[in-house]
Structure formats: C-alpha cells, structure tokens
Amino acid sequence: MGTCVITGAGDGIGRATAIEVSKCGYYDSFALLGRNLKAMENTVSLMGDVHVKIYEIDFVNVEKIPEIIGRVYKDFHSIDCLLNIAGYTDPQPLLSTSLESFELTYRVNVFAPFLLMRECTKYMKRRGGKILNVASTAGMTPRPGWLSYASSKASVIAMSQTLTDELAEYDIKVYCISPGRCATKLRRKLAPDEDPSTIMQPEEVADVINKLIDPNDTCLDGQNIVIRKRF
Amino acid sequence: MISAILLSGGVGSRMHNSMPKQYMLLAGKPVIMHTVERLDTIESIKNIIIVCSEEYRSAIDLMLKQYGIRKFVKFAPAGQTRQASVRSGLSFVETEAVMIHEAARPFVQTEDFSRLIESTDENVIIGSPINYTVIKGDDCVTGLLERSELVNVQLPQKFNTELLKSAHEKAVKEEKKFTEDASLLYYYDQSVRIRIMEGTEYNIKITNPIDMVIGDMIYREYFQRRA
Incomplete structure (x- = not known):
C-alpha cells in the first residue's frame, strides 16, 4: 500500500485530512510531522487502523527536514504521498512587516514544502507518488495587510505548477489546492472577528484532499484547485 | 549482473559553450542525470562506471547525491x-x-536498457535504418554506398567484457582507431555475432546547439506525456 507523510496534522485541515485519509485504505502507514506532539497524538487517536509514527519538527528549523525524511524512509521503506498542509501567518501591512516575520512565514509556508518535496521525491521517484500542497485563495487575489502570507501562498501555487511538469517523468502527480475561508486557527489570526461556524469546515477541505489523492485520480494535477463553500 | 559504462568525457566543442553538453540543463535537469536516473532503476545493473575528466568528478558526485x-x-x-x-x-x-x-544521449528509455540486458545474445547494439543517402567523398564524390545495407549505429550497446577488452588491446597495439565499439569488435573477430536491435527515432545524440531545442521537444513528447 504505502506511506503518506502529512504536515500540520495537529489541528485544522491537517488533522481532518489525517483522520479521513487513514480510513480510506489508500495508505497503510502514516508519518505525521509537526511540533505539537500532544496535538498530533490526539490526531492519532482519531485515525483509522493504520501504522502511524510521529516526527517532532518545528518547520522554522527547515534544515532538519532532510534528516527527518531520511528517518521516515528508513522506518517505512517507502514514501508514496506527501501532504504539505502546515501553515503560518503573521498578517501585517508592509510598513509593519519585519524581515524576521517575513522570513518566518516563508520558512514554514515555502521553504519547508520545498525541502519536503525535494527530499521525498528522492524516494518517491522510483515508483511514482502524489504530492499535494495546500495554498490559499490569498495567494491568488490581493489582500492588503496579508503581505507575507499572501505572497508565500502565491509561491506555493507557482511551485506546484512548476513541479507538475518537472516530476511527471517520475509519475509523481503534484496537486495544489487553495481553500477559501476555512475555520482553522490560522484563519482566526487572519479574521479574528469572523464566526467560524459560518464558514467552510476543515473536514470539507479534507474530503476534497481525500478525493485528489485517490490513486485512481490522474486528471486534476497541475492546476490550482480553489475550494470555496457557497453559503 | 552487468556493469554500465557511461561515457561523459566529451568537451562539447560543437556546442559553442564553455560547459560540455552533458552537464547542460535539458528540461531543467543536467543531461547526464537523465540517463543516470534510468540506470539507477534497473536491478540487474551492478554498478555504473562514469568516464569523465577529473575536473567534473566532484560536480557529478554532487549530482548523484x-x-x-x-x-x-x-x-x-x-x-x-x-x-x-x-x-x-x-x-x-x-x-x-x-x-x-x-551521457549525450539522454533519451534512451529504461526499456531500451532492459531489452539489451535481457537479450540472450552476448553482443547487442541498438541501430536504426538510415532514411537518407550516404556517399563516400570529401570535396568530390568518390564512391557510392547502398543505403539498404547501412545501419545508423546508436547506443546503448552490450558486449561480452572479455571479448571487448581483448579487441581493445589489439587496437592499441596496432594503433587502429574506431569511432564506436561494435565496429572495433567486428574488425578483430568477424566470427562474433553482434545482434542489431531496432532503436527509436528519438534516441538522438546532443551534439549541436539546435539539439538542445529538439531535445526539449523530445523530452516533452516522449517522457512527460508518456508519464
């Protein structure tokens, strides 16, 4: 069956995805990568009957990614799917945005997915696989005050489209989704006054991710798929 | 098990570029790595021997990692x-x-290597019919060649190691020059059967600058679309 690597599985879309994908039978092994061990353990308790291992990493420290992915491969002997879901935001207007804040956003939202894709591809390229990156509608349309987040998500969209062509030879499909307003902790930082019950729920995004990484799906890679709920 | 020799010693003088063609990027990847990646997936290949000038060893070593x-x-x-x-x-x-x-032939498919390796013949080359006329001559025509009797010799090629080594030693002693190894082996032992398997039209050798442009199209057509 194979191994699925998931980032951001401690809450929100990552947790909902880990739970849903673990129950659909595509993969029998899961590597959850993140910094909040307790939250990930909670996710594991809600997952299906699969083999799960947690790897502690704060994606600010992206330099550790090659070593962690090496360990994942050593533990499971294959890497077949990568779901880049972890995200970070510190919404500020240009004049208030520090270099540190900008860099931190890029470390989590851009550098980490880049390194995870690079390292996983080394193992995935022998028998093909799937990579799915979670971008955002913020990466497609202007959002004053969200400079670092919006531009980092635009980068995720561009990386996904570039790698769709580059990795086709290895039979690695690259998917990119851009959820709109979704009730997550990250969304709360972007829109603190919004009632989360009135917007899209993480489970609804997880449902789309689950459909995309179905091994039988081959037609939706290479495009930025917008997920929006109409109310 | 079989060893694979990958010739990567060319200097690329016809490319008008300071970097040899096998290290230039084709579809975003060094030309040499297209082949190395495919060789890497074949179980029966014991090792890869890359023949290159000393100055490129560390660069290739880095690419391998x-x-x-x-x-x-x-x-x-x-x-x-x-x-x-x-x-x-x-x-x-x-x-x-x-x-x-x-290394300058990056469009060889994994299947091309496999059918060579799996062939029961000890000595096998890839070749294709010639669809143009070749004549002897320099600045004047000096002789004719029968196109139907000619074969465009491609690579990869497979040989019995001892037979080929022995033929090479003879060539060194006699100071004879050959441009490829089937000719060399045949010259010294015409009793040896060298089978010709039909190659593909896209297994071109990157030689001139235009080949990089053509190569990009071949890559898209035969590798990305195939996937």
Whole structure:
C-alpha cells in the first residue's frame, strides 16, 4: 500500500485530512510531522487502523527536514504521498512587516514544502507518488495587510505548477489546492472577528484532499484547485 | 549482473559553450542525470562506471547525491579519444557483460536498457535504418554506398567484457582507431555475432546547439506525456 507523510496534522485541515485519509485504505502507514506532539497524538487517536509514527519538527528549523525524511524512509521503506498542509501567518501591512516575520512565514509556508518535496521525491521517484500542497485563495487575489502570507501562498501555487511538469517523468502527480475561508486557527489570526461556524469546515477541505489523492485520480494535477463553500 | 559504462568525457566543442553538453540543463535537469536516473532503476545493473575528466568528478558526485542515486558509481578517467575512454572504463569492469552508453544521449528509455540486458545474445547494439543517402567523398564524390545495407549505429550497446577488452588491446597495439565499439569488435573477430536491435527515432545524440531545442521537444513528447 504505502506511506503518506502529512504536515500540520495537529489541528485544522491537517488533522481532518489525517483522520479521513487513514480510513480510506489508500495508505497503510502514516508519518505525521509537526511540533505539537500532544496535538498530533490526539490526531492519532482519531485515525483509522493504520501504522502511524510521529516526527517532532518545528518547520522554522527547515534544515532538519532532510534528516527527518531520511528517518521516515528508513522506518517505512517507502514514501508514496506527501501532504504539505502546515501553515503560518503573521498578517501585517508592509510598513509593519519585519524581515524576521517575513522570513518566518516563508520558512514554514515555502521553504519547508520545498525541502519536503525535494527530499521525498528522492524516494518517491522510483515508483511514482502524489504530492499535494495546500495554498490559499490569498495567494491568488490581493489582500492588503496579508503581505507575507499572501505572497508565500502565491509561491506555493507557482511551485506546484512548476513541479507538475518537472516530476511527471517520475509519475509523481503534484496537486495544489487553495481553500477559501476555512475555520482553522490560522484563519482566526487572519479574521479574528469572523464566526467560524459560518464558514467552510476543515473536514470539507479534507474530503476534497481525500478525493485528489485517490490513486485512481490522474486528471486534476497541475492546476490550482480553489475550494470555496457557497453559503 | 552487468556493469554500465557511461561515457561523459566529451568537451562539447560543437556546442559553442564553455560547459560540455552533458552537464547542460535539458528540461531543467543536467543531461547526464537523465540517463543516470534510468540506470539507477534497473536491478540487474551492478554498478555504473562514469568516464569523465577529473575536473567534473566532484560536480557529478554532487549530482548523484542531489538526485538520490543509490547504485554504486565508480569514476574512470576520460581518455584523449572516445576509444581510449571506453578502454579506461573497461578496466573497472568486473562483470561478464558490460553495457556502454554515452551521457549525450539522454533519451534512451529504461526499456531500451532492459531489452539489451535481457537479450540472450552476448553482443547487442541498438541501430536504426538510415532514411537518407550516404556517399563516400570529401570535396568530390568518390564512391557510392547502398543505403539498404547501412545501419545508423546508436547506443546503448552490450558486449561480452572479455571479448571487448581483448579487441581493445589489439587496437592499441596496432594503433587502429574506431569511432564506436561494435565496429572495433567486428574488425578483430568477424566470427562474433553482434545482434542489431531496432532503436527509436528519438534516441538522438546532443551534439549541436539546435539539439538542445529538439531535445526539449523530445523530452516533452516522449517522457512527460508518456508519464
């Protein structure tokens, strides 16, 4: 069956995805990568009957990614799917945005997915696989005050489209989704006054991710798929 | 098991570029790595012997790490000629059979390597019919050749290692020059059967600048679309 690597599985879309994908039978092994061990353990308790291992990493420290992915491969002997879901935001207007804040956003939202894709591809390229990156509608349309987040998500969209062509030879499909307003902790930082019950729920995004990484799906890679709920 | 010699000693003088063609980027990837990645997936290949000039060893070594290549790779020094480079590579071969390919032919499919390796013939080359006329001549026509009797010799090629080594030693002693190894082996032992398997029209050798442009199209057509 194979191994699925998931980032951001401690809450929100990552947790909902880990739970849903673990129950659909595509993969029998899961590597959850993140910094909040307790939250990930909670996710594991809600997952299906699969083999799960947690790897502690704060994606600010992206330099550790090659070593962690090496360990994942050593533990499971294959890497077949990568779901880049972890995200970070510190919404500020240009004049208030520090270099540190900008860099931190890029470390989590851009550098980490880049390194995870690079390292996983080394193992995935022998028998093909799937990579799915979670971008955002913020990466497609202007959002004053969200400079670092919006531009980092635009980068995720561009990386996904570039790698769709580059990795086709290895039979690695690259998917990119851009959820709109979704009730997550990250969304709360972007829109603190919004009632989360009135917007899209993480489970609804997880449902789309689950459909995309179905091994039988081959037609939706290479495009930025917008997920929006109409109310 | 079989060893694969990958010739990468060319200097790319016809490319008008300071970097040899096999290290230039084709579809975003160094030309040489297209072949190395495919060789890396074939179980029956024991090792890869890359014949290259000393100055490119560390660059290739880095590429092998970057692309996660798992096969054991040895380096052999490039010679002054292609023939000398093959001889250099052969000195590192310990298997009964050897496959020779050149880094400047990045469009060889994994299946091409496999059917060569799996062939029951000891000596097999890839070739294709010639669809243009070739005549003898310099600045004047001096003779004719029958097109139907000619074959465009491609790589990869597979040989019995000892037979090929022995033929190379004879060539050195006699100071005879050959441009590829089927000719060399045939010259010294015409009793040896060298089978010709039909190649594909896209297994071109990157030689001139225009080949990089054509190569990009071939890559898209045969590799990305195939996937």
